[in-house]
Amino acid sequence: MCGIVGYIGEREAYPVIVKGLKRLEYRGYDSAGVALRDGGLKVYKKQGKVADLEEYTVGKDLHGHIGIGHTRWATHGEPSDRNAHPHLSNSGNLAMIHNGIIENYAQIKQELVNKGYTFKSDTDTEVLLNFIEDIQINNTCSVEEALRIALKRVVGAYCILLISTDEPDAIIAARKGSPLVIGIGKGEHFLASDASPIIEYTKEVVYVNDYEIAIVRRNELILKNLGNEVQTPFIQKLDMELAAIEKGGYEHFMLKEIHEQAETVHDCLRGRLLPDQGKIIMSGIDNHLDTLVNAPRIVIVACGTSWHAGLVAEYMIEELCRIPVEVEYASEFRYRNPVVNKGDVIIAISQSGETADTMVALESAKEKGAFIFGVVNAVGSSIARISHAGAYTHSGPEIGVASTKAFTGQLAVLTMMALKMGYAKGTITSERYIHLMQELHSVPEKINEILKDTTAIQNIATKYKDAEDFLFLGRGYNFPIALEGALKLKEISYIHAEGYPAAEMKHGPIALVEDTLPVLFVATKDTYYEKIVSNIQEIKARKGMVISVATEGDSLLEDMSNDIMYVPEIDELIAPLLSVIPLQLLSYYIGIERGCDVDKPRNLAKSVTVE
Numbered sequence: 001m002c003g004i005v006g007y008i009g010e011r012e013a014y015p016v017i018v019k020g021l022k023r024l025e026y027r028g029y030d031s032a033g034v035a036l037r038d039g040g041l042k043v044y045k046k047q048g049k050v051a052d053l054e055e056y057t058v059g060k061d062l063h064g065h066i067g068i069g070h071t072r073w074a075t076h077g078e079p080s081d082r083n084a085h086p087h088l089s090n091s092g093n094l095a096m097i098h099n100g101i102i103e104n105y106a107q108i109k110q111e112l113v114n115k116g117y118t119f120k121s122d123t124d125t126e127v128l129l130n131f132i133e134d135i136q137i138n139n140t141c142s143v144e145e146a147l148r149i150a151l152k153r154v155v156g157a158y159c160i161l162l163i164s165t166d167e168p169d170a171i172i173a174a175r176k177g178s179p180l181v182i183g184i185g186k187g188e189h190f191l192a193s194d195a196s197p198i199i200e201y202t203k204e205v206v207y208v209n210d211y212e213i214a215i216v217r218r219n220e221l222i223l224k225n226l227g228n229e230v231q232t233p234f235i236q237k238l239d240m241e242l243a244a245i246e247k248g249g250y251e252h253f254m255l256k257e258i259h260e261q262a263e264t265v266h267d268c269l270r271g272r273l274l275p276d277q278g279k280i281i282m283s284g285i286d287n288h289l290d291t292l293v294n295a296p297r298i299v300i301v302a303c304g305t306s307w308h309a310g311l312v313a314e315y316m317i318e319e320l321c322r323i324p325v326e327v328e329y330a331s332e333f334r335y336r337n338p339v340v341n342k343g344d345v346i347i348a349i350s351q352s353g354e355t356a357d358t359m360v361a362l363e364s365a366k367e368k369g370a371f372i373f374g375v376v377n378a379v380g381s382s383i384a385r386i387s388h389a390g391a392y393t394h395s396g397p398e399i400g401v402a403s404t405k406a407f408t409g410q411l412a413v414l415t416m417m418a419l420k421m422g423y424a425k426g427t428i429t430s431e432r433y434i435h436l437m438q439e440l441h442s443v444p445e446k447i448n449e450i451l452k453d454t455t456a457i458q459n460i461a462t463k464y465k466d467a468e469d470f471l472f473l474g475r476g477y478n479f480p481i482a483l484e485g486a487l488k489l490k491e492i493s494y495i496h497a498e499g500y501p502a503a504e505m506k507h508g509p510i511a512l513v514e515d516t517l518p519v520l521f522v523a524t525k526d527t528y529y530e531k532i533v534s535n536i537q538e539i540k541a542r543k544g545m546v547i548s549v550a551t552e553g554d555s556l557l558e559d560m561s562n563d564i565m566y567v568p569e570i571d572e573l574i575a576p577l578l579s580v581i582p583l584q585l586l587s588y589y590i591g592i593e594r595g596c597d598v599d600k601p602r603n604l605a606k607s608v609t610v611e
């Protein structure tokens with residue numbers, strides 16, 4: 001969380017930084033700021049979105065060829081002008097931005113206060129900055145040296161960019177646990193939390209590693225470790241087009257990303273799923289098939305929407321591979337001293353590949369001898385890099401804060417994985433294997449069918465936009481989809497929503513049912529169909545309003561429901577890939593009806609790089 005951008009070169013830094021911050025706003029958007037070096041340091045910052053900063057800077061002196069900028073997701077200190085980054089040190093000689101959390105900031109702050117330092121903000125960032133300044137003064141050393149000494153004392157996660165009046169031609173950066181990419185141009189460098197602000201200027205990038213410090217000048221990039229040893233930068237070519245991070249005619253990224261799903265699922269399956277040849281080719285699995293198939297158990301670790309994909313995978317892997325699976329919230333798993341044995345397989349699911357809780361959970365499981373398999377969207381991200389093996393979802397950059405296309409990408413990868421493992425293990429017949437491959441292969445076309453006409457969903461959104469609560473119910477493979485539907489609605493429209501297993505509803509949520517409560521059933525034709533029909537009757541008997549996601553042509557549910565959304569018929573194991581789509585659209589349209597900022601819902605951030 002928090003987006004950071006830096007520029008050094010011939011261009012005016014301010015427009016490059018502001019454009020970059022807009023691309024990174026999905027990471028946080030409660031305040032924004034820039035620091036420009038032009039002789040001295042000029043700092044402009046404002047509570048609110050990047051657009052508020054732009055308005056605030058109209059008419060101000062924005063000249064400078066070196067600059068750093070920040071869009072914030074508050075951790076220490078409420079969103080406000082004074083807590084916005086960049087911060088200036090007590091002398092005014094250093095300006096810094098930071099993504100992450102300094103855990104031992106209180107102790108360091110006390111030491112600095114005792115020495116007479118004063119603080120304008122409540123942030124841990126300002127503490128680290130003045131700590132660096134104090135070291136620099138006491139040791140009469142360079143900023144770089146002071147930073148290195150400071151970081152040895154710091155506990156926590158950071159990606160920081162520093163500019164200084166003492167270093168007229170440099171941005172100094174460091175990272176541990178929060179991402180940093182450096183774009184290499186001709187006589188210029190770009191620094192950012194991810195590649196999206198860089199892509200239109202250069203495709204040559206270096207991903208900075210943990211515990212590295214980068215000294216970035218117009219024509220020079222030096223990487224060092226905390227022991228002051230020079231590291232060789234590994235230059236990579238970005239495989240991303242500018243169009244992928246623009247709205248492409250859609251009003252919002254979320255809508256664009258929902259509509260991209262036929263294509264992104266197709267991209268995910270392409271070259272891997274080969275039903276005609278009866279083969280699934282995934283090198284991350286092929287190279288480790290024995291480890292995966294013989295795992296005594298599999299633990300899936302994830303957060304948010306990715307955790308819901310993990311629940312679907314649990315059902316699939318247990319059914320197809322007969323391996324016990326547990327699905328864990330990464331934030332719980334990392335702290336509760338879980339039993340992890342050598343040979344256990346941990347599947348980490350993450351769109352961003354940077355979620356702090358998931359990262360740390362993996363690191364500790366890895367230390368205990370587990371085999372780590374990453375299902376990640378962001379190529380080259382931290383989770384992808386620390387995994388022993390993995391499979392990318394190839395969904396392309398996801399900008400809308402609420403995850404949509406990354407989720408269907410995750411389901412596609414996990415389905416192929418379960419199928420491949422089950423077939424190798426001999427726990428599914430070849431008929432079922434081929435049938436499921438064909439069903440999975442039909443998904444992109446069926447997604448297109450759902451997206452062809454969304455009028456019915458828009459009408460339902462208009463009808464229920466003023467609801468105060470929503471209940472989402474599902475059984476079997478559709479239970480995690482009920483959870484995901486509720487999460488999407490909460491995130492996007494701020495309507496309170498709960499997801500529940502449909503049968504479990506009798507043990508609590510049924511008490512909420514009255515004639516004003518919309519109850520959404522994910523009730524496609526599957527093994528549990530008759531059971532869920534009974535659950536619908538139970539809601540109707542209590543006058544709840546029933547909205548169903550049903551299989552095309554289901555007239556029984558049409559009669560029973562107040563409103564209905566259809567998805568094409570498909571095997572129940574693959575059904576989540578389709579049944580989630582109307583729920584994504586419903587949340588989107590309800591959010592729009594309620595005037596919500598659907599791409600940037602309040603308080604959320606796309607990439608949660610703090611615990």
Ligand code: G6P
Nearest residue numbers: 303304305306350351352355403
């Ligand atoms: C945040 C995002 C969610 C996402 C979750 C996990 O909460 O807003 O959309 O599902 O993080 O992120 P990851 O990148 O690890 O999938």
